[in-house]
Structures are given as C-alpha cells and as structure tokens.
Amino acid sequence: MPSLNRSYSTPSEPFGPANADDISFNDTRTHGSLFETNNWMKDKFRGNPTIIVGRRGSGKTHYLHNVVFDQQYDYYVEIRTSRVLRYVARIVQGISEDIIFPETIAEVWETILWVAIFSEIRKHSLLSVDDLALIETYLGNVGVRENDNVDKALLAVANTLSEEMNRKHDVTISKPIRNFENITFHDAKTAVLRNLESSKRNFVILIDSMDDFQLDILLVERALQSLLMVVGSMNKPRDVVDIRFCLPSELYQRFIKLSLSPSKDFRRALILQWDERELVLIGAQRLTSYLTSHYPEFYKKFNSLNLATYVDALTLFNAVLPKHINNPSGYPEETLFYILRHTQLLPRQFLILLNSIFRNPDSGQRANPFPVSEERIVNGVRQMEDLVMREIFAAFKLIYPTAEETCRHCLPKLGNKFTMATLKRVFTDRGKVVFGNDNFFEFQRMLLEIGAIGRVIPDPKRNVYIMGDFEYVTLGQLFFSKNSELCIHPLFSSIFRSSGKQERLVYPYGRIDVNETYLPQNLSPKKTSTNIFVSYRRSDSADVAGRIYDRLVQSFGKESIFKDVDTIPVGLDFRDVLDDAVKNCDIFLVIIGNQWLELKNADGNRRIDDPKDFVRTEIEFALKRRIPVIPILVQGADMPPPNRLPRVIKELAYRNGLQVRPDPDFHKDMDRLISKLPFPS
Numbered sequence: 307m308p309s310l311n312r313s314y315s316t317p318s319e320p321f322g323p324a325n326a327d328d329i330s331f332n333d334t335r336t337h338g339s340l341f342e343t344n345n346w347m348k349d350k351f352r353g354n355p356t357i358i359v360g361r362r363g364s365g366k367t368h369y370l371h372n373v374v375f376d377q378q379y380d381y382y383v384e385i386r387t388s389r390v391l392r393y394v395a396r397i398v399q400g401i402s403e404d405i406i407f408p409e410t411i412a413e414v415w416e417t418i419l420w421v422a423i424f425s426e427i428r429k430h431s432l433l434s435v436d437d438l439a440l441i442e443t444y445l446g447n448v449g450v451r452e453n454d455n456v457d458k459a460l461l462a463v464a465n466t467l468s469e470e471m472n473r474k475h476d477v478t479i480s481k482p483i484r485n486f487e488n489i490t491f492h493d494a495k496t497a498v499l500r501n502l503e504s505s506k507r508n509f510v511i512l513i514d515s516m517d518d519f520q521l522d523i524l525l526v527e528r529a530l531q532s533l534l535m536v537v538g539s540m541n542k543p544r545d546v547v548d549i550r551f552c553l554p555s556e557l558y559q560r561f562i563k564l565s566l567s568p569s570k571d572f573r574r575a576l577i578l579q580w581d582e583r584e585l586v587l588i589g590a591q592r593l594t595s596y597l598t599s600h601y602p603e604f605y606k607k608f609n610s611l612n613l614a615t616y617v618d619a620l621t622l623f624n625a626v627l628p629k630h631i632n633n634p635s636g637y638p639e640e641t642l643f644y645i646l647r648h649t650q651l652l653p654r655q656f657l658i659l660l661n662s663i664f665r666n667p668d669s670g671q672r673a674n675p676f677p678v679s680e681e682r683i684v685n686g687v688r689q690m691e692d693l694v695m696r697e698i699f700a701a702f703k704l705i706y707p708t709a710e711e712t713c714r715h716c717l718p719k720l721g722n723k724f725t726m727a728t729l730k731r732v733f734t735d736r737g738k739v740v741f742g743n744d745n746f747f748e749f750q751r752m753l754l755e756i757g758a759i760g761r762v763i764p765d766p767k768r769n770v771y772i773m774g775d776f777e778y779v780t781l782g783q784l785f786f787s788k789n790s791e792l793c794i795h796p797l798f799s800s801i802f803r804s805s806g807k808q809e810r811l812v813y814p815y816g817r818i819d820v821n822e823t824y825l826p827q828n829l830s831p832k833k834t835s836t837n838i839f840v841s842y843r844r845s846d847s848a849d850v851a852g853r854i855y856d857r858l859v860q861s862f863g864k865e866s867i868f869k870d871v872d873t874i875p876v877g878l879d880f881r882d883v884l885d886d887a888v889k890n891c892d893i894f895l896v897i898i899g900n901q902w903l904e905l906k907n908a909d910g911n912r913r914i915d916d917p918k919d920f921v922r923t924e925i926e927f928a929l930k931r932r933i934p935v936i937p938i939l940v941q942g943a944d945m946p947p948p949n950r951l952p953r954v955i956k957e958l959a960y961r962n963g964l965q966v967r968p969d970p971d972f973h974k975d976m977d978r979l980i981s982k983l984p985f986p987s
Contacts, residue, residue, distance in 0.1 A: 315599055320664045321592040324363075324657035354548060356541045357571075359555045360578030361778065362701040363654030366515050366552045369578065373510055373550065380507040383426040383456055387514050387552075390418060393464035394533075395525040408566055411532035414467065418460055419511055419536070420495055423547065425450060425459040427498055432505060437497040444494040502546040513537075515552035531566055538571035556701045556755070559783075562960050569945030569959060579779055582646055583616050585656045590619035592657065593626065596664065604674055626676040631683055634800075637770070637811060641683060647796050647813050648687050648694075650757045650778050655694050662686035688800070695801050698756055706752045712741045713758055717802035722809040723762055723772050723793050726786055754784055758798045762791035763815060771813035780982065785932045838862065838983070839891035840869040841924045843913075847899035850940045854897065854966060857976045893983055894928035896958065899941040903950060915952060925955045937963030938979070 449462035597605040611618040649655040663686030760776035842851040948959035
C-alpha cells in the first residue's frame with residue numbers, strides 16, 4: 307500500500323480529501339491509493355453502464371472517471387452538464403413548436419456530443435491525413451476554431467445552430483448543422499468510427515453530475531428527455547464510442563418520470579449504494595495510507611494484513627480505536643459502529659468523520675496517539691454532524707427547499723421511535739406552516755427521501771438498538787401503514803433533538819449483499835413474518851419461478867411465501883385465495899420473462915389486456931395498496947415500457963426492478979434480492 311501523498315494529507319484532513327474533486331484528475335496514483343476498489347460496483351462496471359446514479363457523496367465523480375484511471379478507454383472527453391444543458395435549452399427555445407419532438411432534440415444532442423468527440427479526437431494521431439482534414443473542415447463550418455477546447459467548441463456549435471433556428475423557424479435540425487457544402491455530419495462521424503474500428507481503439511464521453519438543475523422548467527425537461535433517449539441508445543456490446551452520464555439519486559425518481567421510456571433509457575444504469583462493510587474497507591485503505599505516512603513504525607506490525615478482507619480491516623481499526631465508547635447518551639457502543647450510524651452510508655460522510663476524529667492528535671500522544679481517546683471520537687463526530695447534515699439539505703434543496711426549517715420545527719417533538727399518528731399530529735400542529743403546503747403524504751415523503759425518518763424493523767427480543775430501515779438503501783420507496791412504527795435517523799436526532807430523555811438508540815440498518823457477521827454484536831436482524839406474494843405466468847417462467855420460490859422459502863419460511871400452485875389448498879376457490887393473499891402480503895414480486903407481456907389467450911389477444919387476467923388483477927390490487935411491488939426480470943427480459951401496459955398497471959414500469967440471471971449467477975442475484983427486500987411494518 308503506497309503512503310499518502312503529503313500534499314493531500316493535511317492537519318485538517320489526515321485521511322486525505324473526502325471529495326474526489328479535490329484530487330488532481332491527472333494524479334491517477336493518488337486516486338488509486340485513496341479510493342477502495344474491492345466492492346461489487348467494480349464487477350457492475352463490466353456491464354458498461356450508461357448512467358451512474360448516486361447520492362451526493364456516494365462517489366459518482368470517482369466512478370465517472372474510473373474508466374480513465376483504469377485505462378479502459380483510449381480516448382475520452384468530459385462535458386460539463388450545466389453548460390451544455392443551457393446550450394441545448396437555448397436551441398430548443400428557438401425551434402418552432404410545430405416541429406419540437408423528442409427525436410428532433412435528440413438529433414441536437416447527438417450532433418453536440420459528436421462535435422465534442424471531433425474536437426478531442428483531432429488532437430491525437432488516430433486519424434488519417436484526409437480524415438483529419440475532413441474533421442477540421444466540418445468543425446470550421448459549424449464555427450469551431452482550430453485551437454478551441456471542448457467547452458468553446460460546444461458553445462460555437464450551439465451558437466451556430468441557435469442562429470439558424472432563429473433565422474429559419476421552420477427548418478429541421480439536420481439542415482443547418484449537419485450538411486455543409488460537400489461535407490456532412492454523417493461523413494465526419496463515419497470517418498471517426500472507421501478509424502477507431504480499424505485501429506481497435508475506443509472512446510468514451512463523460513458527462514458530469516447535474517445536481518443543480520430545476521426540472522420543472524419546460525425547456526430543461528425537453529432537453530433532458532431527449533438526452534436520456536440518446537444515452538439509453540448507447541454502450542451496446544460492439545460500440546467503439548460509449549457514454550457515462552452521472553445523475554443524482556436525490557432526483558432519480560423525477561428523471562424516471564421524465565423519461566419517455568424508462569425501461570430503455572435506464573436499462574444500463576448503475577445505482578451506487580454502499581454497505582457498512584464497504585465503508586470499513588474504504589476507511590481501512592485511508593487509514594493504512596495515513597499510518598504508513600505518519601506512523602510507519604507503528605504500522606509495521608500490521609503489514610501482513612489483507613485489507614481487502616473485512617476481518618483484517620476491522621483488526622486495523624481496532625488497533626487505533628478503543629473497542630467501545632460511552633456515547634453522549636451514556637450507553638456503551640462499539641466505536642466503529644457508533645461512527646457509522648452517524649452517516650447515511652456514504653463514503654464522503656464516513657471520511658469526513660474520520661478526518662475529524664484523527665486530526666491534530668493530543669500533544670502528549672503525537673509519537674503514538676493510539677488508541678484515539680473516547681473524547682476525541684465523540685467530539686469529532688459531534689463537530690462534523692452539522693456539516694454532514696447541511697450537505698444532505700443542500701442535495702435536496704431544489705425539490706425540498708423548506709426541508710431544514712421543517713425538520714427544525716417538527717423533529718424535536720418526536721421520540722427516537724414514534725407512531726404514524728404522532729407524525730400526523732406534529733405535522734398538523736407545527737409542520738404545515740413551514741413545509742409550505744398541507745399535504746401530509748408529501749411531508750412524509752420528504753422526510754423519507756432525505757433520510758430523516760425510517761421504518762422500525764420489528765424486534766421481539768428488544769435489542770439494545772432500535773433497528774431502522776431507511777429509504778436510501780432500499781430497492782425502491784418505503785411505504786408505511788397506519789400501524790407502522792417509525793424512527794429518526796441518528797444524525798437528525800443529534801442535531802434537532804436535545805430532550806435529555808434516556809431512549810434506545812437507532813441503528814440504521816442498511817446492507818447490500820453482505821452477511822450478518824458485518825453488523826455490530828447482537829444487531830443481526832431477526833426473522834420476521836414477512837408475507838411475500840410471487841406473481842408469475844406459468845407458460846412464461848414456471849421453472850425459474852420455482853427456483854426463486856425455493857430460495858425465498860429458505861430465507862423466510864414456507865408459511866411466508868405465496869405462490870399459487872404450491873399454496874392454494876385443494877377444494878378452495880383459487881380466486882378467493884388469490885384475493886386474500888394479495889390483501890395480506892407485505893411485498894409483491896412480479897416475475898417477468900421474455901413472453902410475459904405478449905402471451906395471448908384463445909382469442910388471440912394479449913392476456914395482459916384482459917381485465918379478468920389474474921396476473922393483471924394481482925398487480926393492479928398490489929399497486930393500489932402502495933406496498934413494495936418489485937419486478938424480477940428473468941431470461942434476460944427488459945422492463946415492459948409504460949405504453950405497452952394497460953393503464954391500470956402502467957405504474958409497474960416505474961418500479962425499480964432487479965435481474966435474476968441463470969447459473970452461474972442465480973444464487974448471487976438471489977442473495978442480492980433477499981438482502982434488499984424491505985422488512986414489513
């Protein structure tokens with residue numbers, strides 16, 4: 307493990323920057339030493355995602371640039387979303403309403419993205435003399451000068467196109483920008499593709515995150531709809547030009563609704579989520595760099611540790627931190643998990659807290675300041691809580707501008723654990739005025755999305771912690787029933803509540819594909835009476851549905867899983883049994899194979915179009931109940947597009963689904979599905 311570059315390890319940030327933007331883009335060695343790479347997302351990138359979705363602080367920037375650090379592509383160009391989106395919105399404004407179609411604006415995006423490629427590729431020795439001359443001539447025709455960088459090139463082509471649009475409102479996009487004299491856009495694009503393919507080289511377009519855009523502006527909506535169309539059409543297996551586009555997960559559901567075809571546009575999306583284990587591995591990598599830079603003699607005894615394993619990473623942390631501390635409420639806690647539960651499982655938040663704890667060791671301990679004192683740990687977390695909290699509010703500012711003030715007024719009136727009735731009363735008494743409207747559901751949705759409140763996981767043995775399920779690590783959206791017990795995230799509780807009352811502490815439960823040994827002692831979740839309904843079509847996916855059912859039975863017990871043929875007693879009307887099962891289930895799984903949507907009945911019509919079709923009826927009723935409805939895609943099937951579904955179940959197309967592949971990936975995919983199923987209330 308290389309030691310930490312002293313220019314990045316400062317007294318205020320001994321573990322190095324928590325933000326990848328603070329490290330020089332060209333410093334690939336430091337990026338490699340500071341950012342842990344042994345998580346499941348490395349494998350996911352082999353699927354070549356078009357869209358990277360993550361919360362602020364999840365590592366989107368690092369993973370966007372990962373292709374450059376790992377030299378996965380020969381050439382790349384990075385585009386600043388904020389600028390180019392303004393350019394496209396301005397162009398759209400100049401187009402006649404009569405010809406504004408998503409495909410029209412997609413043509414604008416394709417042209418602009420390829421102009422960025424032309425501007426970059428001409429700097430390299432890839433092109434033949436004739437092809438380079440062709441590219442230079444085309445760029446000159448659209449207003450791009452020889453020494454223009456990418457930003458200036460995109461501004462130039464946007465200005466050229468805007469001028470044409472303003473001059474000829476009825477002109478199609480292709481005429482003013484794609485055809486100049488004897489050189490066409492197609493000629494230039496073909497020349498670049500031909501050279502890339504013949505030399506076996508590849509190119510990637512990087513589009514950074516767009517955290518600060520108002521999605522309720524019509525021009526921006528139109529521009530983004532068409533950008534999603536273009537992005538969704540790229541990164542096919544044999545393509546030599548790929549794209550990676552970062553999206554903030556704080557706005558993810560808005561983008562899904564904005565998309566004209568979510569199943570197509572987001573089919574190659576990667577959602578960045580982290581678990582406790584992976585954050586510990588990231589922290590251990592930074593800790594190792596810190597120790598080898600500042601305390602090499604101390605670190606020598608740990609040289610043999612394999613920090614790609616969770617057990618060895620914990621061993622290293624236990625050498626520098628006390629095993630337990632007494633938290634501000636007077637309860638003893640395992641130190642590392644005290645720190646972790648004050649995050650929302652985001653790398654940046656965890657590193658901010660570690661930097662705060664390890665900065666400026668006591669003067670008497672500079673030679674060997676380990677284990678770090680309990681006081682420094684508690685104070686280090688406390689000092690950074692407000693900063694972490696403000697970053698959360700900033701990430702949601704566009705959609706929930708009153709979130710901070712609403713939390714300030716309402717959360718002090720809630721306990722660590724409370725009921726839905728209590729939440730409604732607090733909203734009525736204090737929340738309406740500051741939240742900005744009197745819609746309780748929107749108020750509740752805001753608290754869920756920012757991670758302020760979660761759902762209590764039933765705990766018959768009354769653990770030392772209140773285990774909480776929070777939306778930022780679930781498969782989709784959390785939903786509550788009127789009998790649900792709710793809880794406040796420790797970060798929000800610490801900032802907004804100071805009652806002094808002795809209460810059980812909340813531990814945010816959030817894991818992805820890790821087993822229970824990664825949780826603090828005595829915190830493994832208990833078996834629950836989860837009722838899961840498995841919906842499928844026998845002629846579409848009976849075999850794989852049986853395998854999925856068997857794995858669910860292993861995890862939850864046979865009495866908790868409903869799968870018609872195995873669960874309906876002999877002699878009972880299966881229509882009544884199906885109706886009761888859907889009414890009583892907590893989670894509804896829809897297994898979708900290649901024929902699920904198009905299977906026909908005896909009359910030659912699609913079954914899904916028949917109002918009496920049992921699969922359609924099951925889904926319709928489950929959606930109305932607002933319980934988690936999770937599409938399980940098998941046989942390589944894609945999500946059904948909304949325009950191919952009956953109106954009453956069209957919402958299914960917007961539910962976040964999960965693939966279950968055949969062997970050798972079946973059990974791995976099932977482990978992931980089971981680990982992400984939301985616990986019942």
